[in-house]
Amino acid sequence: MDTSEQGKLLPFYVVIDVSYSMSGVKLDTANQIMPAVLDAVAKAPILADKVRFSVIDFSDDARVRLPLCDILDDGVQLPSLTLRGGTSFVSAFRLLRTEIESNVKQLKADGFLVHRPAVFFISDGVPTDQDSAWQSAFADLTTFDKVSRTGFSMYPNFVPFGVDDADPRTLQQLIHPTGGGKPMRMFLQSKDSDAAAAIAGMAEVLISSVLASGESMTRGDSGIILPSGDDLPPGLSSYTADDDFV
Amino acid sequence: MSEPGGTSPHPDQRDPHRNPQTWPHDFGPGLQATWRLAQPDTRAAQGLPGLELHGPGAPGTDRRAPETGQPRHVGPDDRTRPLDRLAYVDASAPRHAAVAPVYDDHEPVVSRGTMVNDSPLADPPKTTERAAPIEGNAPTEPAAPIEFTERAAPTETGGPMLPPAVSVTPSEAMGAFTAYSVGDPGRAASGVVPLPDRENWHRRDSVFDGFTLVGPDTAPLAVLRAASVRGLSHRSFGRTRQDEYGYQVTPDGRYLVLCVADGISAGSRSHQAAEVAARTGVTLLVNELTHRAPVDLDWDHTLREVAGHIVAFARKRLPSGEGMPAEEVVGWMGTTATYAVVDLADEVLDVYVVMVGDSSAWVLAEDGWHPMSAVKNADADIATSAVEALPKLAQRPRVPLRARVRPGQALVLMTDGVGDPLHAGTGAVGQFLAEAWREPPHDVAFVGQVGFHRRTFDDDRTVVAVWPTARS
Structure with a gap:
């Protein structure tokens, strides 16, 4: 059996809030995200060979709706999201950590190398958890000390998206990493836009990130590339971890 | 193409x-x-x-x-x-x-x-x-x-009218080419539409060489195969091949100098850095070898010279490149370079290898692949692709790696386009290439083997291989 000559994959986790507030056109638009991603990947064979996608939805609990997979494989059934309950960030972060850990371990056991995973986290509300609880769960997901090698070595790049009632200051704390060579950003529904347009814009950002990441891997970069602030689809605004909200 | x-x-x-x-x-x-x-x-x-x-x-x-x-x-x-x-x-x-x-x-x-x-x-x-x-x-x-x-007027069916066919002598030709692949070739192997690099019309898509080195008595000393193939990814995105190779024999015929260079992807002119490293670098080493033995080579000095040539090229050719420091040049045009000096004096070749970056050197022996340096990404949770690149050199004395290559074996230099899928040489790719290169293959077959398809491996591929010939 091959040891490690299977190539290098880039996993994307699309995490979608399915609390009751996401009802109506928001949920419908969210359900169009993965079909749009699939279409884009199908047209990019270089990329199709090396990206993997997973869909997780969360409410009071979090569920893996699409286990990490090659979405062009025969037999892949894209999930249809339905609503339930509240908005527990803790459940999403905990499930993400266990999924990423087991997925990366499995991929490595199968002989693949793995780029740092990217999480696209879409929410329209404030967490129903205690602040300290979701902050702690997020730290468990994203903290790693390279020197002592403590924490979660497979921590993902985390890109929050907020629509409607999402609190910018809360989501801003989810940007990870905030510094270094490739800081992530968050994306918010613009003030003059509606949530459905913003979610459709998020699908575009996700797709352009996936495509740009594929091309940047050609240029030797590792991991994901976010579209620059000038290239944003209508309905969205982009912020860094340092931006102020007034 | x-x-x-x-x-x-x-x-x-x-x-x-x-x-x-x-x-x-x-x-x-x-x-x-x-x-x-x-x-x-x-x-x-x-x-x-x-x-x-x-x-x-x-x-x-x-x-x-x-x-x-x-x-x-x-x-x-x-x-x-x-x-x-x-x-x-x-x-x-x-x-x-x-x-x-x-x-x-x-x-x-x-x-x-x-x-x-x-x-x-x-x-x-x-x-x-x-x-x-x-x-x-x-x-x-x-x-x-x-x-x-x-x-011409269209035919009745509206299709193109063809002139009458000439009679064709029955063919005596034979042979066939099928692209090589190891395991799943991936969707890119058949799905990529190869585009030219519209900024580099005169840089070849892929190149190869194959020849035998002979002694003064015309007895064969060693056989060389070299190929550099544009990767599927560069084909797909319309970018030129950034790999290069070089070779040269000293005027006295004693030493064969080899190089494989992998222009770093981030730099738009990296293919030119790779050209300088491969061609000028090999010539600089040949010049050194006219008055000193391989053991006496000052590798740090020669590598600094190569870096200097790349910086000089950049300063002359890059927009606002005048006075550009090496740290900045490497962002425009940087390259790995792995050099080998091969002593042809004996049928057992004495080999000296020095590398900047991750292009690797191997001895392909009867029992498989022997890496002359550590295999990259052998132990990491999350893979990285950071590499050292000319013209920016880490300040450390560089001690050449040594190997002796006997008839029946081969010295193989490769860029990571082949090195990555080969990995430790123990898997399917290692087995495929070991069998294919047990003996020097036909030079055209060699290109196909270097360009084998395997899912996710779409980088440029460059290999220079030398097989010593048994001498009586």
Whole structure:
């Protein structure tokens, strides 16, 4: 059996809030995200060979709706999201950590190398958890000390998206990493836009990130590339971890 | 993928699975060959090999019209014609349709089919001498359907009218080419549409060499194969190959100097850094070896010199490159470089290897692959691709790695396009290449093997391999 000559994959986790507030056109638009991603990947064979996608939805609990997979494989059934309950960030972060850990371990056991995973986290509300609880769960997901090698070595790049009632200051704390060579950003529904347009814009950002990441891997970069602030689809605004909200 | 005046990249030719018959390659400046196998062809019957040469130095070059000997005029009509009708020939048409006499009354349609003069850089022929049309050689592509669509009345069915077919001598040719793949070839192997790099028309898509080094008594000393193949990813995104290789033997014939270089992807001019590292670097080492033995080489000094040449090139050629420091140059044009000095004095070759970055050196022995340096990413949760690159050198004394390569073994230098899928050499790729390179393969087969398909591995591929010959 091959040891490690299977190539290098880039996993994307699309995490979608399915609390009751996401009802109506928001949920419908969210359900169009993965079909749009699939279409884009199908047209990019270089990329199709090396990206993997997973869909997780969360409410009071979090569920893996699409286990990490090659979405062009025969037999892949894209999930249809339905609503339930509240908005527990803790459940999403905990499930993400266990999924990423087991997925990366499995991929490595199968002989693949793995780029740092990217999480696209879409929410329209404030967490129903205690602040300290979701902050702690997020730290468990994203903290790693390279020197002592403590924490979660497979921590993902985390890109929050907020629509409607999402609190910018809360989501801003989810940007990870905030510094270094490739800081992530968050994306918010613009003030003059509606949530459905913003979610459709998020699908575009996700797709352009996936495509740009594929091309940047050609240029030797590792991991994901976010579209620059000038290239944003209508309905969205982009912020860094340092931006102020007034 | 091909020299202006050579074979055009027809959309159907992009996939070697679908169109395995042609495989164009460089044979030096301006010369190109199209490798044809298993093809009904009058040339074979005439005793000509299945290789066709095109270019300024080759007979039957198709850059000028045989009728006039003048450069073929490309008028506004040519430029305004839809590209799909102008640029591509129909590779699915029978090749024997291109036998010369059929087209005596017409402009050589192959010119029309190859975008010869559409490149702003294409050189017009210097002479007005009539190029001798060699039968079966000049029009290499059956572009007839395009031409006749425009000139002749349509047939009753509305399709293109073809001239009557000439009788073809039964073929004596044999052989076949099938693209190599190891495991799942991936969707890119068949799905990528290869695009040219529109900023680097004169940089070849892929190159290869193969020769035998002989001693003063003409006894063979070693056999060399080298190939550099543009990766699927660069083909897909229309970027040039950033890998390069170089080789040179010292004037006294004692030492063979090799290099493989991998221009770092982030720099738009990295292929030029790779060229300098491979060519100038090898020459600098050859110069050193005229007055000192390999053990006495000052590698740090030579590498600094190579870096200096890259910086000098950048300062001269980059926009606002004047006075640019090496730290900045490396962002524009950086390259890995792995050098080997091979002592040809004995049938057991003494090898000295020095590397900047992750292009690797291996000894392929009877029992498999022996890496001359640590295998990268052998122990990491999350993979990285950070590499050291010229002209920015880490300040440390560089001690050459040593190996002795016996007849039956091979010294193999490779860029990570091959090194990554080979990994530790113990898997399917290692097995494939070990079997393929037990002995020096046919040089064209070697290119195909270097370019094997395997899912996710779409980087440029470059290998230089040397097999010592047993001496009596």
